[in-house]
Amino acid sequence: MPYTPIVGTLGYVLSEDGSQVLMIHRNARPDDHHLGKYNGLGGKLEADEDIAACMRREIAEEAGIEVHDMHLRGTISWPGFGKHGEDWLGFIFIITRYSGQVQTENREGTLEWVARERLMELPMWEGDRHFIPLVFDDDPRPFHGVMPYRGGRMQAWSFSRV
Numbered sequence: 001m002p003y004t005p006i007v008g009t010l011g012y013v014l015s016e017d018g019s020q021v022l023m024i025h026r027n028a029r030p031d032d033h034h035l036g037k038y039n040g041l042g043g044k045l046e047a048d049e050d051i052a053a054c055m056r057r058e059i060a061e062e063a064g065i066e067v068h069d070m071h072l073r074g075t076i077s078w079p080g081f082g083k084h085g086e087d088w089l090g091f092i093f094i095i096t097r098y099s100g101q102v103q104t105e106n107r108e109g110t111l112e113w114v115a116r117e118r119l120m121e122l123p124m125w126e127g128d129r130h131f132i133p134l135v136f137d138d139d140p141r142p143f144h145g146v147m148p149y150r151g152g153r154m155q156a157w158s159f160s161r162v
Contacts, residue, residue, distance in 0.1 A: 005077065005087035009042040009055040011070065012135055013063065013095040013102075020113040022063060022102060023122065027109040033083040038114070038122040042090075051091045059095060062106050069097035073135045074143035074159075078127075081149040092135055127154040134159065 013022035024041055026034040041062045045054045056067045070093045078088040104111055114122065119132060127147045134143045145159030 003077075003079075003087065005079075005089040006082065007045040007051070007089050008091070009045070009051060009058055009093065010040045010090050011042050011055050011059055011067075011093040011095050012040045013059065013065070013098065015113060018096075018116075020115055021119060023112055023114050023119075024062065024106070024108055025110045025112055028105070028107060029109075032108065034108075034125075036123055038112075038124050039128070040092075055091070055093050055095075059098070062103075062108070063111060064103040065098040065100035067095050067098050070095045072142055074131065074145065076131060076144075076159075077146045079146070079148045080155075081147075085150075092131070094135060125154075127157065130154075130157045131159070 014020070022041065023038045026032050026037050026039060029035070041059055042055065043058045045051060049057065055070060059065060059067050072091060073094050074092045076090045076092065078090065081088045102111060116136060120129060127149070130147070131143070131145060139161060141161040143159045143161050145157065147157050148155040
């Protein structure tokens with residue numbers, strides 16, 4: 001059977017000096033699959049856009065800023081990750097330059113600047129702790145991972161770099 005995931009983006013906006021990361025605390029909707037967790041910004045690809053356009057749109061919608069410089073850091077296949085077991089394929093970006101005033105909240109929750117060295121202290125998906133270090137490391141090669149989920153729990157993690 002062909003793999004037909006939901007395609008999405010996940011972006012980590014860096015402060016001007018690179019010491020902080022803009023995160024969303026998903027605390028606005030009681031029915032949110034991510035309720036209580038911190039995450040980067042992003043969402044689903046629309047039929048009429050490429051993945052970079054999706055990332056720019058999602059950052060504009062969720063943070064109110066315009067992206068000027070971003071870098072693809074990796075891709076992750078998340079079989080079974082969705083609220084109802086849907087498969088996801090994510091494109092992970094770092095946003096290094098933007099314009100505009102960052103919003104303090106959106107319909108999903110509160111936006112917060114978090115020191116990079118404190119990211120792993122935040123409540124987040126168990127699997128995020130495996131790939132976030134790759135997003136911020138010094139290796140210029142993108143990573144490509146697979147992280148199956150079942151019943152809301154990560155089952156495995158593997159990645160390669162090319």
